[in-house]
Amino acid sequence: MADIQVKSELAGKVWKIETKTGQALAEEDAIMILESMKMEIPVLAPRSGTLKDILVAEGDSVTEGQALAVLSV
Amino acid sequence: MVAGFGEIDRRPVAVIAADFTTLGASSSRIMGKKTRHVKKIAAEHGLPVVFLGECSGGRIPDLMGSDGIGAAGEGSFYNRARETPWVSAILGQSYGGSTWYAMMSDLVIMRKGAIMAVASPNVTSVATTESVDLEELGGWRMQSEVTGQCDVAVDADLDALKSVARFLSYLPSHAGEAPPRAAVPAGSDEAIANILDIVPESRAKVYDVRKALEVIVDKGSLYYIKERFAKVAVTALARIDGWPIGIIASNPLVKGGALDGDACDKIISFMVLCDSFNVPIVQFADTPGFLVGFEGERRKLPSKIMNYIQALEMTTVPKFAVVMRKSYGQAYLNMGGGKSDALAAWYTADVGFMDPAVGVNVVHGVKQSDDPKRFAQLADELGRANSAYDLAAPYFAQAVIDPRETRGWLKRMLSIHRRRPSGGVGKHRMATWPTKF
Numbered sequence: 001m002a003d004i005q006v007k008s009e010l011a012g013k014v015w016k017i018e019t020k021t022g023q024a025l026a027e028e029d030a031i032m033i034l035e036s037m038k039m040e041i042p043v044l045a046p047r048s049g050t051l052k053d054i055l056v057a058e059g060d061s062v063t064e065g066q067a068l069a070v071l072s073v
Numbered sequence: 074m075v076a077g078f079g080e081i082d083r084r085p086v087a088v089i090a091a092d093f094t095t096l097g098a099s100s101s102r103i104m105g106k107k108t109r110h111v112k113k114i115a116a117e118h119g120l121p122v123v124f125l126g127e128c129s130g131g132r133i134p135d136l137m138g139s140d141g142i143g144a145a146g147e148g149s150f151y152n153r154a155r156e157t158p159w160v161s162a163i164l165g166q167s168y169g170g171s172t173w174y175a176m177m178s179d180l181v182i183m184r185k186g187a188i189m190a191v192a193s194p195n196v197t198s199v200a201t202t203e204s205v206d207l208e209e210l211g212g213w214r215m216q217s218e219v220t221g222q223c224d225v226a227v228d229a230d231l232d233a234l235k236s237v238a239r240f241l242s243y244l245p246s247h248a249g250e251a252p253p254r255a256a257v258p259a260g261s262d263e264a265i266a267n268i269l270d271i272v273p274e275s276r277a278k279v280y281d282v283r284k285a286l287e288v289i290v291d292k293g294s295l296y297y298i299k300e301r302f303a304k305v306a307v308t309a310l311a312r313i314d315g316w317p318i319g320i321i322a323s324n325p326l327v328k329g330g331a332l333d334g335d336a337c338d339k340i341i342s343f344m345v346l347c348d349s350f351n352v353p354i355v356q357f358a359d360t361p362g363f364l365v366g367f368e369g370e371r372r373k374l375p376s377k378i379m380n381y382i383q384a385l386e387m388t389t390v391p392k393f394a395v396v397m398r399k400s401y402g403q404a405y406l407n408m409g410g411g412k413s414d415a416l417a418a419w420y421t422a423d424v425g426f427m428d429p430a431v432g433v434n435v436v437h438g439v440k441q442s443d444d445p446k447r448f449a450q451l452a453d454e455l456g457r458a459n460s461a462y463d464l465a466a467p468y469f470a471q472a473v474i475d476p477r478e479t480r481g482w483l484k485r486m487l488s489i490h491r492r493r494p495s496g497g498v499g500k501h502r503m504a505t506w507p508t509k510f
Contacts, residue, residue: 009327009328010328010329010331010364010366011366036329037328037329037331037361037362037364037428038277038361038428038430038431039276039277039278039279039325039329039330039361040277040278040279041279041328041329042279042326044326044327046218064366064367064368065368
């Protein structure tokens with residue numbers, strides 16, 4: 001098992017967190033939803049694994065490349 | 074190295090295959106001579122070239138000294154003019170020669186577990202004094218997801234060979250002929266009826282454009298290229314009514330469909346393939362625009378956007394554009410607005426300089442959260458002339474269609490735009506554009 005950081009692909013605001021730590025995720029499952037470019041943009045699991053940590057809260061502003069969650073794969 | 078000729082799907086091909094059991098398939102003078110000979114025959118007689126790549130690097134001590142490296146520079150190795158398609162399958166450790174050929178190829182397939190890099194871990198660790206992890210150096214994930222230098226990753230050697238055959242099935246044997254038409258699988262016309270269930274009506278909602286493409290093209294015909302790299306742009310070969318096409322689509326599922334610099338690189342590389350081998354291009358736009366921001370500027374987004382549109386204008390294959398839900402600003406132009414043989418807008422399409430909601434912020438300085446009522450009124454005013462019909466009235470769009478008519482419209486366009494006087498063969502103005510980015 002290795003931990004990988006799930007990073008934001010663009011600047012925006014955390015709108016909704018749809019997962020909980022400890023949850024099993026498949027590749028491309030949505031972890032949370034960002035609001036950016038006037039759209040609701042999901043943050044997808046880069047590969048299947050277990051969600052180890054969520055590093056942001058709803059309403060937070062995030063920058064491109066910022067770590068949002070940790071996934072154990 | 075074993076080099077020779079064979080057939081794939083009853084079409085002749087040249088094959089240059091590394092034999093790792095002989096001195097690690099290291100690069101040598103005679104190997105170079107053999108490669109040049111086979112490549113020359115392939116170019117002159119119109120045969121695709123298949124490289125099965127493994128290579129431990131340059132053969133030492135043969136290549137040591139000024140005579141060794143001097144001899145390596147003799148002859149013409151690197152002037153790819155895309156007379157015929159090249160495809161590389163990296164099936165083991167690949168350093169030096171086989172990596173170079175992969176980087177000059179139109180498609181790079183890696184078998185998972187294979188490594189593709191400039192130099193072997195031995196050479197790399199000696200040169201940098203760092204210990205080298207093979208997968209980090211040039212594993213399939215790194216090359217598929219970070220660099221995009223691997224187009225297709227497969228599980229086993231046999232899958233790689235099947236993928237080579239599948240890729241070549243969309244292309245002509247050489248640039249002087251049109252791509253071959255295939256039989257249309259049964260049931261290809263039915264699935265489009267469900268497209269409204271795939272694409273949400275609200276433009277703020279995302280969806281996976283690959284699911285929409287699946288119901289538009291001939292059943293099972295999508296062949297993704299660089300699927301794991303710059304995922305906001307989808308590039309794929311496919312067929313409609315049996316005719317091969319090259320698809321470029323923004324994917325709202327990733328970054329909301331806002332195209333970035335890597336997406337531009339990926340799209341340009343794909344257009345080079347299509348233009349070189351007479352494959353018509355279809356662009357599907359559902360994008361809020363290019364992804365503006367500090368990161369994009371630092372990574373040369375302006376030059377990449379211009380490279381993209383320059384490449385688009387240079388291509389001479391038939392080009393079509395479909396504006397799905399929205400397409401704004403420069404991205405509208407890059408995704409085929411005014412640059413296509415024909416453009417269709419879905420009746421739901423919204424087209425303008427920018428998203429009206431963004432425009433309200435910029436022009437009036439009003440945020441939705443501050444004054445929702447006034448914001449809605451101003452957004453309505455700014456978005457009033459943005460409809461598909463507004464685009465079609467001055468003939469910027471040649472058709473306004475129901476999304477369920479997309480496949481039928483493309484079938485008709487492909488049957489009309491066949492470049493008959495030249496036998497479907499374009500001018501290949503992109504054929505000498507560098508293969509990689």
